[in-house]
Structure formats: C-alpha cells, structure tokens
Amino acid sequence: MSAVLASPDLFNFLDSTHRDIHQQIRRLHALVDLIESSGLNAAARTEAGEVLAYFNGEARQHHLDEEKHIFPALLSSQNAELVQAAEHLTQDHGWLEENWLQIAPSLAAATNGNHWFDTLELRHALEVFEALYLDHILLEESIAYPEAKKRLEAYDAAGAGREMAKRRVLQSGAVRARA
Numbered sequence: 498m499s500a501v502l503a504s505p506d507l508f509n510f511l512d513s514t515h516r517d518i519h520q521q522i523r524r525l526h527a528l529v530d531l532i533e534s535s536g537l538n539a540a541a542r543t544e545a546g547e548v549l550a551y552f553n554g555e556a557r558q559h560h561l562d563e564e565k566h567i568f569p570a571l572l573s574s575q576n577a578e579l580v581q582a583a584e585h586l587t588q589d590h591g592w593l594e595e596n597w598l599q600i601a602p603s604l605a606a607a608t609n610g611n612h613w614f615d616t617l618e619l620r621h622a623l624e625v626f627e628a629l630y631l632d633h634i635l636l637e638e639s640i641a642y643p644e645a646k647k648r649l650e651a652y653d654a655a656g657a658g659r660e661m662a663k664r665r666v667l668q669s670g671a672v673r674a675r676a
Contacts, residue, residue, distance in 0.1 A: 508646055510661075511567070514559045515634050521551045522627050525600075528607075529623060533616050537607055545607035552597055554668065560590045562661050563637070570648040571641060582640050589633040596626040 528544045535541065564587060571583035599622045603614035 507566070507649075508642055511559070511562065511642065512638070514555065515638065517551070518556060518559075518630060518634070521548055521556070522623070522630065524548050525623055526627075529616055529620050532607065532612075537610055537612050542608055542610055545604045549601060549604040549608060553601065555665075556597075557594075558661075558665055558668065560593070561664070563641075564590065565660070567637075567641060567645045567649075570645045574644075574648065576644075579640070579644055582636060586633065586636060586641055589629065589636075592629055593626070593633065596622060596629060600626060 524544060525548050528541060528548060531538075531541045531544070568583040568587060571579040574580060600619065603619045603622075606612070606614055
C-alpha cells in the first residue's frame with residue numbers, strides 16, 4: 498500500500514484485506530490437507546512460509562489500522578451499542594492473536610521442513626481461528642465500518658492512509674533487514 502487513501506478508498510482497502518484474510522484461511526486449510534496427504538514437500542514448505550508471513554505481517558497491520566483509525570470513531574460515540582461493538586472487536590484482535598500464536602509455530606516448523614506438530618491439532622486450531630475471524634469480519638462489515646464511515650467524513654482519511662502506508666513501508670524494511 499503505497500498510495501494515500503481517501504475515505505472511500507480507505508474502506509475499500511480494509512474490505513479487500515478481509516477478502517485476503519478469507520483467501521489465506523482457505524490456503525491454510527489446503528496446506529493442512531497437503532501436509533496430511535503428501536507430507537512436507539517443497540510446495541507445502543513454500544505455502545507454509547507465505548501464509549505465516551501474511552498473518553505475521555499484513556493481518557497484524559490490518560488490526561492496527563482498525564484500532565488506530567476505525568474503532569476510535571466508534572468508541573467516542575454516544576451510542577452504547579457502537580462502543581460495545583468496538584470494545585468487542587478490539588478484544589477479538591487479542592483472541593485472534595492468541596489463536597495465531599498457537600498456529601504460527603507449526604507453520605514455522607513446516608516452513609523449515611520440521612514435522613514435529615500434530616496436523617489434527619493444527620486443523621482444530623485453524624477451525625477456531627477461522628470461526629473467530631468470520632464472526633469478527635461480519636461484525637466489522639455490518640456495523641463497525643458503516644458507522645465509522647459516517648463518523649469519519651470530517652476525519653482526515655488521507656492522513657490515516659498516509660500513516661497506514663508509512664507503517665507498512667517501515668515494516669517491510671525491517672523484514673528485509675532481518676533477512
């Protein structure tokens with residue numbers, strides 16, 4: 498994300514990230530199937546590394562985007578339902594992170610060709626992760642985003658876009674520096 502995001506583009510970007518998350522979860526299901534049927538071949542190792550990188554990077558950045566630029570508009574409202582929704586979504590981010598921390602070591606191991614993990618446990622953790630993400634995204638798209646969009650009309654959406662883009666550039670630079 499290198500361009501500054503205007504208000505409609507901001508929400509289009511957030512929505513597109515939700516589509517990407519759905520795709521990455523499908524990839525993760527297919528990966529578990531592949532490991533169970535074929536073991537840790539080169540394709541499985543590559544797939545594991547790519548999914549791991551996505552959820553360690555872009556998915557976490559997406560949560561930060563929401564916590565910095567979307568949820569505050571709901572938390573500052575006088576509407577108790579919106580405040581509760583924003584608090585719930587923020588708590589979901591913590592639960593998603595906790596679930597991810599159960600999944601990530603298995604993917605890191607798979608990326609490195611180590612098969613010390615149990616695919617049945619990985620599959621179960623993935624099912625929990627997916628269910629939480631699906632509920633979370635539904636709440637964001639049905640309540641949080643539409644309400645935030647209304648409240649952010651006077652907000653500096655371009656400034657939010659610049660901050661989001663700058664953070665991703667800094668993160669990608671840090672990742673390249675570690676490689």
